[in-house]
Amino acid sequence: MVLNMLIAGFGGQGVLFMGKVAAYTAMIEEKYVSWLPSYGPEMRGGTANCSVCIDDEPIGCPIVLEPETLVVLNAPSYDKFVDAVQPGGKIFIDSSLIEAKCIRTDIDAYYIPCTQMAKDDDLSGLANIIMLGKVLKETGFTTFDILCEAMKKCVPAKKAHLLDANLKALKLGYDYAE
Amino acid sequence: MAIVFQKTKGLTDKETHYCPGCTHGIIHRLVAECLEELGVLGDAIGVAPVGCAVMAYDYFNCDMVEAPHGRAPAVATGIKRARPDNVVFTYQGDGDLAAIGTAETVHSATRGENITIIFVNNAIYGMTGGQMAPTTLPGQVTQTTPYGRDVNYSGYPVRVCEMLSTLSGVAYAERVAVNNVPNIRKAKAAIKKALTAQIEKKGFSIVEVLSGCPTNWGMTPQEALKWIDDKMIPYYPLGVYKDVTEKGVHA
Amino acid sequence: MGEKFLMKGNEALAEAAIRNGCKHFFGYPITPQTEVAAYMAKRMPKIGGTYLQAESEIAAINMVLGCASTGARAMTSSSSPGISLKGEGISYIIGSDLPCLIINVMRGGPGLGGIQPSQADYWQATKAPGHGDGQVLVFAPSSVQEIVNLIGQAFDLAETYRMPAMILADGMLGQMMEPVEFPEVVPTPHEKPWALTGTKGQRKPNIVNSLYLQPQELERTIIERQKRYDIIREKEVQVELQYMDDAEFAVVAYGATARVVKSAVSKARAKGIKVGLIRPITLWPFPEKEIAAAAKQVKAMLTVEMSMGQMVEDVRLAANGACPVGFFGRTGGIVPSPAEVLAEIEKMAGGAK
Numbered sequence: 001m002v003l004n005m006l007i008a009g010f011g012g013q014g015v016l017f018m019g020k021v022a023a024y025t026a027m028i029e030e031k032y033v034s035w036l037p038s039y040g041p042e043m044r045g046g047t048a049n050c051s052v053c054i055d056d057e058p059i060g061c062p063i064v065l066e067p068e069t070l071v072v073l074n075a076p077s078y079d080k081f082v083d084a085v086q087p088g089g090k091i092f093i094d095s096s097l098i099e100a101k102c103i104r105t106d107i108d109a110y111y112i113p114c115t116q117m118a119k120d121d122d123l124s125g126l127a128n129i130i131m132l133g134k135v136l137k138e139t140g141f142t143t144f145d146i147l148c149e150a151m152k153k154c155v156p157a158k159k160a161h162l163l164d165a166n167l168k169a170l171k172l173g174y175d176y177a178e
Numbered sequence: 179m180a181i182v183f184q185k186t187k188g189l190t191d192k193e194t195h196y197c198p199g200c201t202h203g204i205i206h207r208l209v210a211e212c213l214e215e216l217g218v219l220g221d222a223i224g225v226a227p228v229g230c231a232v233m234a235y236d237y238f239n240c241d242m243v244e245a246p247h248g249r250a251p252a253v254a255t256g257i258k259r260a261r262p263d264n265v266v267f268t269y270q271g272d273g274d275l276a277a278i279g280t281a282e283t284v285h286s287a288t289r290g291e292n293i294t295i296i297f298v299n300n301a302i303y304g305m306t307g308g309q310m311a312p313t314t315l316p317g318q319v320t321q322t323t324p325y326g327r328d329v330n331y332s333g334y335p336v337r338v339c340e341m342l343s344t345l346s347g348v349a350y351a352e353r354v355a356v357n358n359v360p361n362i363r364k365a366k367a368a369i370k371k372a373l374t375a376q377i378e379k380k381g382f383s384i385v386e387v388l389s390g391c392p393t394n395w396g397m398t399p400q401e402a403l404k405w406i407d408d409k410m411i412p413y414y415p416l417g418v419y420k421d422v423t424e425k426g427v428h429a
Numbered sequence: 430m431g432e433k434f435l436m437k438g439n440e441a442l443a444e445a446a447i448r449n450g451c452k453h454f455f456g457y458p459i460t461p462q463t464e465v466a467a468y469m470a471k472r473m474p475k476i477g478g479t480y481l482q483a484e485s486e487i488a489a490i491n492m493v494l495g496c497a498s499t500g501a502r503a504m505t506s507s508s509s510p511g512i513s514l515k516g517e518g519i520s521y522i523i524g525s526d527l528p529c530l531i532i533n534v535m536r537g538g539p540g541l542g543g544i545q546p547s548q549a550d551y552w553q554a555t556k557a558p559g560h561g562d563g564q565v566l567v568f569a570p571s572s573v574q575e576i577v578n579l580i581g582q583a584f585d586l587a588e589t590y591r592m593p594a595m596i597l598a599d600g601m602l603g604q605m606m607e608p609v610e611f612p613e614v615v616p617t618p619h620e621k622p623w624a625l626t627g628t629k630g631q632r633k634p635n636i637v638n639s640l641y642l643q644p645q646e647l648e649r650t651i652i653e654r655q656k657r658y659d660i661i662r663e664k665e666v667q668v669e670l671q672y673m674d675d676a677e678f679a680v681v682a683y684g685a686t687a688r689v690v691k692s693a694v695s696k697a698r699a700k701g702i703k704v705g706l707i708r709p710i711t712l713w714p715f716p717e718k719e720i721a722a723a724a725k726q727v728k729a730m731l732t733v734e735m736s737m738g739q740m741v742e743d744v745r746l747a748a749n750g751a752c753p754v755g756f757f758g759r760t761g762g763i764v765p766s767p768a769e770v771l772a773e774i775e776k777m778a779g780g781a782k
Contacts, residue, residue, distance in 0.1 A: 039544070065767075242636050242637070
């Protein structure tokens, strides 16, 4: 599978949008893709998560229960999902919000202070996109150019003024070295 | 030889099933005459209720649909939204309109749905054999209020025209009766005005017709007509409750 | 086929309905299908159509009844508790021989239940969508693209056979996004001499009605309808078979559950278990013949559902004792995992191989 990703965090952190941009890369590359949100009252400020699958084959189960790639944007999500990551998989942790350190040795853990980076670079609200840049760098599920193209498709016309900031955030995450 | 009277083309030749002395027949004829006189019989689509008038689809000489109990205004809404230039009317009794179908009645009215409702209020459930209706009068004896309607137990009757006249979507609401010739003439004028309001796309229109049910009231036809005067009209005063047909309800 | 869009099942469903000539939508908000209504509210005014938010599910289905009686393509959409409310109207629409489209994006029940995906309305949809002798066509898509493809068929067959059609989806399909293409719609003309359009003084009145007080007459109308149902059972069954050619075991599943099962079956195959997947696309008519044939081929069958076991009864009837039919289900909004299903397949095949 090209990408088998679960993104989890609080409602309002852009969990679903982050997944949507990733999903759009598959549209551009004409691959199979599914994007499945958690839905319901938890979206209004509780925990939200989103499964994204990209594959060259039709996608069976679209729910990612054992992610190859896990992105956690808050501490409860880390606690809830860290053990579910497949051996050999990757976990991406917003280290400005999550203090925990991954003790599993069979997965790769990446610590990115996305929320702090977003604040420092006047990209408030784009921690999720910074994280997406880093996910791309470490997983290579697509190319940087295609991810930028996908971003252009996902930012609605009436929010076009936010595109540059989003692209900047992607780059920031992509270039981040721990 | 000059024809001085003939039956309206708005009714079929089918014999009705109504009881002797029932005023449904008069109301059917008034609606049919109005459709014919307004030249809209060929455009009319009627909605029959569940209740005594359930088989109205056999009597009106226009396209007809039979609705589930109380849902006639919703069915009429669906028809009107698809065919705004047809004349759409419902013909409903008190149980249908003011009990099981209250929500459909109120909401089609408040939407200003451009339909006409003919509401036959005889203060009783006729088809099922004389049970309490939402419009049964205080103290009135029915099969299910054998000691008379106790308002402390069963609640108060619903005054439909008064209630609906508070809604902005209602263009025309009038209560009439068909218990004597002058009242019948006024009833016909009201029905014609309501249908005209619809034809001119002014909004929701309703004519409430106080009607007799000698069978279930346990009276002779004459007694029933008198009972409308003596008991029903004092509780349900006749008259126009709302008329904004000049301007219409839509901004 | 043309451009591909990444769309939620609910939105794709609404767009497909519009592209198939539906100009009238009546509904009431309920999770997890509210996107259908929202999409319709946005699009219908732009194409001169109707989006009307009804005062209740009951009113909505009766607006559909009225609208359909004029010959127009009409639809409503809801989720499980709302479909229960529509039961009365559905029965009347069946009894009045009117076509329409009803969407059920199923959630957990009974009662208010939950809002997560479920398949616990199978019995309601296929056995008793309303009171009386009657059926609706029931389609069970398992991908967003299939939802789109089935909407057109559902409208067409509803009009061909003058009966309601239902898309039986679930919260997962409604909420997920997948790429979709909208096939070019080739309108199938359907004569509707029964439609209420006003006589214009040119013909006898049309009457749309479900009341027949004479038992003989009512029985006659029901038997005539049953003859149509027989034709449908003969002609309109749709089922997908995967890995069945050499299968020694089979799993039967529909809708979103079939996606999970497919993942499990692939893994089982990789382990050397010769298992196939039978995926009914129409739930009514049910693929009885295909399942009967498979039952003679395989050693055992397993039905997987998001319920306590509903379709499994139809599978057992069709198998008619030719092979054992087991059941595995999760319910209440829990989607079974591929690992759970794989374990059940291994159990059926006599332990891990």
